[in-house]
Structures are given as structure tokens and as C-alpha cells.
Amino acid sequence: MSPRRTETGGRIDRLRTIRFTFDGAAYTGHAGDTLASALLANGVTLFGRSFKYHRPRGLLAAGVEEPNALVTVLRGEVREPNVAATMVEIYDGLVAVSQNRMPSLAWDINAVNQLGGKILSAGFYYKTFMGPVFGPLKGTRFWMFCEHFIRRAAGLGKAGTAPDPARYERMNAFCDVLVVGSGPAGLMAAKAAADQGARVILADLEAHFGGSANWSGETIDGLPAADWAQRMVGQLEGNDNVRLLPRTTVWGYYDGNTLAALERVTDHKEVANKGEPRQRYWAIRAGTIVLATGSFERPLVFPGNDRPGVMLAHAAERYAVEYGVLPGQRIALLTNNDSAYRSAVALKKAGAAVVAIVDVRSDVTGDMRRLASEAEAELLTGHAVIATEGGKALSGLKVQRFDAVSGALSGDERSIHADCLLMSGGWSPTIHLASQAGAKAEWDPARQAFLPPKPTQHWIGAGAFTGSFSTTEAIAEGRAAGLQAAGGAASSALLPVVEAAPGDPDPAPVFEIKAKGKSFVDFQHDVTAEDVRLAHREGFVSVEHLKRYTTLGMATDQGKNSNVPGLAIMAEALGKPIPEVGKTRFRPPYTAVSIGSLAAERFGDLKPERLTPMHDWHLANGATMYSAGLWYRPMIYGHAGETVEQAYVREAKATRDSAGIVDVSTLGKIAVQGPDAAELLDRVYTNMFSTLALGKARYGLMLREDGLAFDDGTTWRLGEQDFLMTTTTANAGKVMQHLEYFLDVIWPELKVTVTSVTDEWAGAAIGGPNARAILAACVKGTAVDNATLPFMGIVYGEIAGVPVMICRLSFSGEMAFEVYSGAGYGTHVWEALIEAGKPFGLVTYGLEALGTMRIEKGHVTGAEIDGRTTARDLHLDWMLSKKKPFIGSAMMDREGLIASDRLQLVGLIALDNRPLNGGGHIVEELDEANPHGSLGHITACCYSPALGKYIALALVKGGKARHGTRAFVSDPLRNRFGPIEIVSNHFYDPDGSRMHG
């Protein structure tokens, strides 16, 4: 048993020893210990180095608000930095390391920063590194020189680079009453609501329910408070209406009573059970929230208040009572309120010597005097601590007479030998969630604290959260809140009876003791009282400016300890009352939230994938897949030893020489059906569809309302009132939404239904001089000759016993056909086509060859229909009907959209026979050192096997007028400069003789 561990008491299991390491040294603790309590029991006082000055730091708190003892937990290669040691439950094999020290925690070379305190004051970065360069040691350039060293020296833990293998889960939950916090108020609320039959969720960020009951030493209904709490939990556990969520931090309060919570499911386990995620993200929708989140004890600001061994009074009480660990053998206390007296008695009972209670108030009640004598402590009223001594642990402190009204110190300094100094600066209700939910907090001058605002959403407060700091009040308010939240009537039944130490909840309005030396306000960001005053002297008066200039409250603890003391010091400097200085509004998250939990199932294995019916065939036949949105499509079917370029050139060439086949199942397909189907199409397409003959297809172009091009595709008339619209793969969803919007909102009188049928059809496009012969060899039930199946014609037949619909249209510029079958038969039909094509040397081709052939033909895709181009820019003005209005027709002729200097679609040929790059710019004068004068840019490029040249499509000012002229490509990012010729975008077979056959 370690010297600091008490013989009995606490909820740790002394029979179970847990082994772990901290900074490489082996330690043991007990089941139920946190890393903080276990290290403290081992006599460790030094937990970390401070952010800026690298001062040695120990434990300040025992819970979630701990600012100093931040550690990195290692699991294999995975690092989790900046975890409060107070929130880490130890398990066998836990590996934790300290942060922000080099080479070790005990010997930290950057501790020399402490000597430079004056230089590193508030605004150091702004003053040193912003603005013009006046000399070698000022300005932004100096920052660029120093940044590397400063980034290494300042800061907290280092993030890891190893991928996180852990699984995270997202859960949606619904309840009538969500109770946040499981202290006496929360337990009473949950019980009362559950007894009314309400569906209740009770969440607490700690591992054990009970809150202050776990360490208060009070008696409730004749039981020790901790036992009473466990009895309450037992009753809740047996209730089907109740879901208990320990280790669950409710970190966000959003609109409509939606709350976000993070459950640490297996962080405390050596090995997770099968199927358990590391953490679970809960989205909880609750009818009413009971906020029973308790309160935080505030530190006092005085010189040396950050020395290891200086701790919050209740934290020491918690360590002693809940974990059976004494934070010191000779303990002194500094307080401005009554609650510390109870802590003194508890520590005395646990076996420590309480050497002094230093109270800044000159008058204390008889009750407090009795408690002081019960603790056998010397009571020094009207005194304050003005200095602490020691290095990596406290060795003593100095006190002096103090006037709580004027703040003046007087009389002789007196030294007190102590190894632990506890401080209590009053209590601040934990109002974060209420603040997130809406309104601003209200300052209560009696409590010297911000109390929760009036609810702006459906929540009810209870207990210390409301400023009612006694357990008796917490129990009464908790039950009332639970009943009200569950819609029950107020109860006159007897409440549990509490026996507690007496005490006045109101502290003296003392936040700081001004004496010589660094007095810390924000421990985590190393902000001192002097920094706050400096900010005031330099003109920062609002709390928001103060925060940003000094970084007060901006560390990972988000000012849980520093908020009120910082405001109080600023208020004094300004000569204004605290509420007039302002109040920071708390925002989510309440504590750090892992990115993994937010991504949860949207990441990794569970990301949805869209696969075409022929996907497995492509993989089995050597396709390299390419992800396009959620779709996966073959990029090339490469042969051994082929480069991507060699593969697509081979595929494209073989298609033009004989035949090729490509999977086009991803094209968006929308069934447009109903008496007004043709009318709808006339309104959404720029060209006419009501005149389209049955059994024919037509290429269509859609504009947006603002007159810019939106999407293109073919639409097939399958029946008088039955059309099949195809869209580009990328815009399938957008076009669907576009049609639905107009049908639902603008033209509800049109009798049309639109149905997405993309996934119902498998599509294969087969093109090339031999495409028709291949079809003829395998299609039954219809002829495919020119008379039966002319360009843009549709026929129905059968391939390998499966009904198919064939439309003769061409993207490649060859004689080509799109063969559609039911999705379930996609591979069956595809294989039959491949088989029929064998005698003709049919090749499968992927997106690269598809793109190459479309560039050769000068067809546009999303790279050209980029939301900035008009139909005219793309030479599609022939499709703009003058016989009818259509979406975009009124806006498309605006001045700016018909200007002569617009970027227009052209073709480019690289005259130096080298590859071009998408995004490269076109210039008239080549100036590699100072690229300028862009005429436009390349949208798509390839090696053209048909032309034997590197070609590209581009959007260039003046467009057609430049055909036949020369210019240059200027692509400084990829260092690609060279001469090009501007030509028509129709590189290949411009009169279409090949596809018309």
C-alpha cells in the first residue's frame, strides 16, 4: 500500500491491482482508480508542463475540468493526446505519457521560458510577428523563421499520424425526459420521471453515477450518500423505461431539443468485447431535458497558485473520499467561502493533518469555527496566501493579513509548512448546455456566479446547476423537475432527509490576491492576472476581445476554471460590475469530441458504394476501377505492362477500327410518364420533345433558371405518354430534384410522374464499324439494319433469352447502340455481347477511352457544362427552340451571357506533341517567369489515336474566331509551356458520316 493511500474508504477495489505505465515507469493502482488518483496514490505530484512557460504542473481538479494533468494515451501506434488524467480509468496495460516536455517531465529545457515571462506576455505573437519588417527581429518574415521552433516548444499533446483502427458508432435515441447529470438532483429527477411512466435517459460523463454523493460524506435517508445513490441507481436499472448512460458526455444542445452525446464505450477496457465500438455518438431527441449538471469550484488567483500541490478543495476531498488517496500529509486551505471547511473535515477524517484554514473573510460563523476545530486546523481569518514554495511539489506557503473589501495586504508575512494547498473561490453552476440552447446567463451578486438563463427550449434545471448548492435543495428540485418533465403533478410525499455540514452558499467577492509573482487565471493557456490587466491597458475592453488577445478560456478546457476569475479581474480593471463586462456564450462541444465519433458509419467500410450490375465482371476481367461520386466505373482494362495511356489508346483505337463496348449503367435514368409528359419535357428542355416520334430518341439540353447550361442527355419516347430520360451520371440526382421541384411547386397542374429508374436498367454501349454486325449476331426478335433501326431509333428484341431495348445513339462518334436490359440480367446480356463480339475483336473499354473518343468528337460533359457556360458558349445554340419558352429561355439572352468575349468551346492541338493538362491556361504571349493574359483554360485532354496527336478541349475567349490560330499553353504549376493550335472542337469525323452510317 502506497503512503498516500488510505487504509479504507472510497469506491476502489483494493483487492484488484491494475498495472499501467506513465512516461515509461511502471505503476500500480486499483480497479476504480482514475489515472490521476492512481498516480497521486503513488506519490506523483508532477503531471505536466504548462503551455507557454513550461512550468511544472500537478493536479488542479478531480473531474472533467482538469486543465493541467493532460496526458497522451497510447494504444499501439494510435495516440490520443490532451486527455485529462482525471477522466482516464486505468486498465491493465494502460500506457500514458506526459506532454509538452523535452527531454522529460522532470527536466524540461523549455522551462527557461519562465525567465522570459515579460516577453511572453499577452499579445506576444501579435506584437512580435505581425506587420511590416522593421529589423531582423520583427514582422511576418521573422515569424516564418521562428515558427518551427515555437510550434515545437509551445502547445499541448502531439496528434498521431497512424490511422485510427477503432470503430465508432452513431445511435439515435428518443425519450420523454433526458436527465443530464447523476448527482442527487439528477437521480431524483430520473426516478420521479420514470415513476410517472416516462421514457427516461440518464447520462453522466463520469464512470459512476452519483455525482457529489460519491464524495460528499453526507447522509441521505440514514445511508451514506454514496450508498443512497447506488440504491437509486439500482432502482432505475430495474426499470424498462430507463436507459442509463454512464461515461457519456452530453456535449451539445441544439435546436428542437436535439442533444449530442459521446459515450466512451471501451476506452476504459484493456480489450473491447466483440462488436463493441470504441465510442458511440448519441443523437438524442428529448421531450424535456432536466439539466442537473452541477457546478465547478473556482480557483483563487494568487502568486504561485499553479504549483504542483495546489488543488481545488473539493478535488482533494474527492480524492480522499472517493478514491482513498490523500493529496498531501500536511494540508492548508485558502478560501473565500464556507464549503472548504467541509473539505477540511473530510481530509482530517481521512487521515491528513490540516495545518491551517486561511479565510480571506474577517468574520466567519460559529458553525465554521466549529468545523475548523473539528479538523484540528488553525483558523486564520482575514488572511490570504501571497506565495507558495517548492519545485515539483509544494513545500510551503506564505500568508499575510488581507482586507477582503480593499484587497490590501498588511502585517508580517508568515510561513506555513505544507505539502498541499487547497483553494476554494466559490462555485460556478455548470450552465454550458443551457447557454448553448439559447439565452445569456444572468449574474447573481449573492452567489457571485452566473446562473442559468430562462429556458429558451424545453429544459428544467435542478440542483447546483440552478445555484442551489445544498443537497437538500438538489433533492427537492430534482424531484420537482422530474415530475414536471414527465407531466406529473407536484408531489407532497416526503423527500429523502439529508444530514450535511452547515454552510452559507454565498462566497465573499474575492477572486484575486494581488502580490508579487505570477498569478494564474487560465492554467491551461498560461494566462496570468497581469496578462488580463495588460490587455486592458492596451485597450481591449470587451470580453470577446480579451479572450482572443490573451487566449483566456480558449484551451481545451474552454475556460471551465478561468471564465469567472478572468471576467472579475477585467471588471475590476475597468471599474465596472462583472455583468457589464459581458459574458462569453458557451458553444458546443462541452468537452473534446473525437472526429471518429462524428464520422462514425459514414467512414470506411460503411460508406455506401454504387456498383453497376456488371461490376464483378469488370473486376474479373482486369478493369482498374475509378470512383465517380459513389459509383465505381472501369477506367481501363489494362494488359500486363501497359501504361494507362497505352491502354486507353489501344481501347479507343480498337473501337474505331472494329468495335468496343462500355458499361453505361451509371447514366441517370428517369421515367417521365403521364398525359402531360411531353409538355413537361418541352418546358425543361431547350428543344422540342412533343414532336418526337414514338420509338425515337432525341438529344436534349436543359438550362437552369438563370439561363446557364445545366445538363444534357438523350430522352426516348417509349409511348405516347411514356418517356425515358437519361442524364449525365453526376447530375442524375440534381435533374430528378429539378423536375420534382417544378412539378410540385411551380406547375402542380401538370399530370406527370417522374420516377428514378437508374438502378432498374443495365446499359451497355457498343460502338464501332462492326457494332451492328455484332448485334445482328446475337439479337433475336428484331432486325438492326439501317431501315429498322435508324440513327436515334429504338427497337425491342432479345439477347440470350433476355428482353432488351436497343437505341442507336453515339457518344463515341462511331456507329453505336445502347443496349438496355433489366438490371438483374445485366451481366448475362453483357457476356452474350462479348461472346458475339469475339469474331470481330470486340474490346471492352473504360472511362479513359470513352473520354478520349468524346474529346475527339468534341462532345461536352460536366467539365464544359461547369455552371458558367451557356448553350452558345458550347455551340449548342442550334438546340434553343424559338417556338416555345423553356426553363432559362428568358434569362439566357442577357447582355453578359451573349457578349463576344465569352469563353467558348474550342479544340486544341499540342504543336510540340507533348501531353496537355486539364486546367492549363491558354495565352497569346508566352512568359514563363510571369504568366499572364489568360485567354481561357483546358477542360479535358488526351492523346488522340485518331489524330495521332495530343489534343484538348478548352474554353477560350473569342472561341470560333480563333480557329486556325496559334497560341500557347501556360501551366506554371506543372511547368508545362508550349505552342498549340486552336481548332474546332469537332476533331474527328465532323460531318458525322461514321455514326450515321
Next chain:
Amino acid sequence: MLITCPYCGPRDVIEFTYQGDGNRERPQPASQNLDAWNAYVYDRLNPAGEHNEIWQHSGGCRAHLRVVRNTVTHEILSTEFARGGHKSAGHKAGVRS
């Protein structure tokens, strides 16, 4: 935020797609009044308070809803089908529609 779809009941906002200001009036298709078209395409009310909006239940029944929402508190005051018909709440906000 919960939006009550007249078909599907109260649903999370992630099931919906915002489809813009519900106060816009589309000119007649053949209208050549560019000012009216310009107002329809580009002008948006941006009130701090009650606002008439179009939302599509894109992750559900895909109906478009006319939603009156308080842009400050995110309170949903009423929802109804954009094409008319069923209303989910009796409240009628004082916004032009």
C-alpha cells in the same frame, strides 16, 4: 430541427433539402419582363424572424413543403404541401406568400 411532413410526420432536418425562399413568384413562362425574372432568380428575402420557405423531403416521400420557420429560433411554425392541400399545423404566419 424537426420538420413535420404532412405525409411522414415529424422528421429530422437531415432528411430534407432546402429549396429556397418560398416568397419568390415565377413569372409566366413566356414573360419577357427581365426585371421580374431577375427578381425571381436572384432576389431573396432574408428576414430575422418568420420566413416562408420551400423544403423537399428528399430523404423521405420527396414532397415539397411550404414551411414557415423562424430563422432566429429555428422554430417551425407550420408546414403544408407546396402544391396545396394538407396542412400540418394551424398557425399561419404573417408573411407574404
